[in-house]
Amino acid sequence: MNDVNRTQQEIAARVKALESMMIEQGLVTTEMVDHYVEIYENQVGPQLGAIAVARAWTDPGFKARLLENATEACKELGIGGMQGEHMVVLEDTDDVHHAIVCTLCSCYPWPVLGTPPNWYKEPQYRSRMVREPRKVLAEEFGFSIPDTTEIRVWDSSSEIRYWVLPQRPPGTEGWTEEQLADLVTRDSMIGVGPARAAS
Amino acid sequence: MNGVFDLGGTDGLGRIGPTPAEPPFHHDWEKAAFTMQLGCFRGGWFSIDSFRHGIELMDPVVYLSSPYYEHWLHSFEHHGITKGHLDRAELDRRTQYYLDNPDAPLPAHEPDPELLEFVSAVVSAGAPADRPTDKPIRFQVGDLVRVRSVAPFGHTRMARYVRGKVATVVAHRGSFVFPDASGNERGEDPQHLYTIQFDAAELWGEEHADVNTSTTFDAWDPYIEPVSEHGGVTA
Numbered sequence: 001m002n003d004v005n006r007t008q009q010e011i012a013a014r015v016k017a018l019e020s021m022m023i024e025q026g027l028v029t030t031e032m033v034d035h036y037v038e039i040y041e042n043q044v045g046p047q048l049g050a051i052a053v054a055r056a057w058t059d060p061g062f063k064a065r066l067l068e069n070a071t072e073a074c075k076e077l078g079i080g081g082m083q084g085e086h087m088v089v090l091e092d093t094d095d096v097h098h099a100i101v102c103t104l105c106s107c108y109p110w111p112v113l114g115t116p117p118n119w120y121k122e123p124q125y126r127s128r129m130v131r132e133p134r135k136v137l138a139e140e141f142g143f144s145i146p147d148t149t150e151i152r153v154w155d156s157s158s159e160i161r162y163w164v165l166p167q168r169p170p171g172t173e174g175w176t177e178e179q180l181a182d183l184v185t186r187d188s189m190i191g192v193g194p195a196r197a198a199s
Numbered sequence: 200m201n202g203v204f205d206l207g208g209t210d211g212l213g214r215i216g217p218t219p220a221e222p223p224f225h226h227d228w229e230k231a232a233f234t235m236q237l238g239c240f241r242g243g244w245f246s247i248d249s250f251r252h253g254i255e256l257m258d259p260v261v262y263l264s265s266p267y268y269e270h271w272l273h274s275f276e277h278h279g280i281t282k283g284h285l286d287r288a289e290l291d292r293r294t295q296y297y298l299d300n301p302d303a304p305l306p307a308h309e310p311d312p313e314l315l316e317f318v319s320a321v322v323s324a325g326a327p328a329d330r331p332t333d334k335p336i337r338f339q340v341g342d343l344v345r346v347r348s349v350a351p352f353g354h355t356r357m358a359r360y361v362r363g364k365v366a367t368v369v370a371h372r373g374s375f376v377f378p379d380a381s382g383n384e385r386g387e388d389p390q391h392l393y394t395i396q397f398d399a400a401e402l403w404g405e406e407h408a409d410v411n412t413s414t415t416f417d418a419w420d421p422y423i424e425p426v427s428e429h430g431g432v433t434a
Contacts, residue, residue: 103207
């Protein structure tokens with residue numbers, strides 16, 4: 001089979017062929033596929049990161065621990081594991097806005113955000129986010145950052161997994177953690193959007 | 200290696216097309232490919248670094264134009280075949296069979312509770328990459344450093360857009376598995392890891408840089424050398 005321009009049918013056949021050989025070697029079962037996929041379809045996703053962010057917005061002690069050692073702080077909430085073994089949280093302020101990218105592959109903090117969306121893994125975001133972040137945020141994500149705020153882009157070139165603690169939206173004084181967590185989006189923890197406004 | 204996967208700063212690739220939300224998997228074959236990575240780890244086919252290198256060795260045209268999880272498939276095949284876990288002719292034969300018979304079943308097999316426990320354990324505990332070393336910490340926060348201007352063959356995380364550029368050390372992260380060793384089948388060789396910060400003007404030139412922006416990059420000790428206050432590299 002030609003390597004170039006495989007169709008979905010050709011890829012699916014190749015995967016099935018490889019899967020059949022790995023099944024015979026005892027490395028994979030169909031039950032294992034179902035189990036593993038179920039975790040990232042139903043259990044691990046950005047709703048977990050949102051819980052941590054909402055806690056940080058309401059509990060200064062937790063916020064301090066999160067910024068000091070995100071991996072350890074997230075354990076308090078039962079959050080952690082694969083692709084989040086070494087997490088570092090970046091706090092947005094009026095002076096600095098943070099955003100994450102992986103220019104070399106697709107590194108992403110799975111325990112708090114789940115597996116990455118396709119656009120995060122594709123060449124366009126990876127190439128441009130370090131080169132013209134202000135333009136990318138404004139033109140591709142509709143997220144305009146004032147020139148007086150530094151944009152700091154974190155290229156995830158090692159096993160450190162960065163993610164963003166967005167600014168708490170105004171008008172949310174006295175809100176519960178649950179209400180606040182609903183305002184925390186995947187994009188706000190990547191740094192390509194703000195948390196949702198209070199309505 | 201200098202390859203197209205090293206995308207930082209590449210121009211002309213077009214619009215990003217972000218989505219507000221996405222399902223984790225867009226096709227059933229992606230679910231199997233996703234899981235086979237854990238099977239390969241369990242079978243000792245690769246480390247995370249050599250897994251990444253298997254992707255980097257893809258045909259660059261295919262790399263830029265193929266769906267993401269197809270990248271993984273190429274790495275499974277590369278390591279499976281080169282390390283003797285897979286016979287390419289047999290893989291090709293089965294591929295043709297499933298192409299001709301897409302609904303043909305996978306080989307009958309028994310459930311294996313150990314594999315399910317393995318998945319649960321890996322998901323919840325992960326695989327930490329920090330390792331002790333007795334090598335000295337060469338740099339302190341605030342030090343000026345220059346990324347070496349070299350073009351290694353094989354796997355490295357020294358992206359091209361930072362080579363030769365001057366940055367400020369903003370954190371020492373501890374010592375970690377060195378990808379340039381692990382990704383090239385040369386053991387773990389732990390090295391100190393630093394986060395270094397570049398002003399956009401240093402990376403792209405004042406006239407081409409977005410205003411008030413910076414980029415941080417995680418650099419293992421061998422990637423960087425000290426810079427004196429006058430801009431020269433110190434001995």
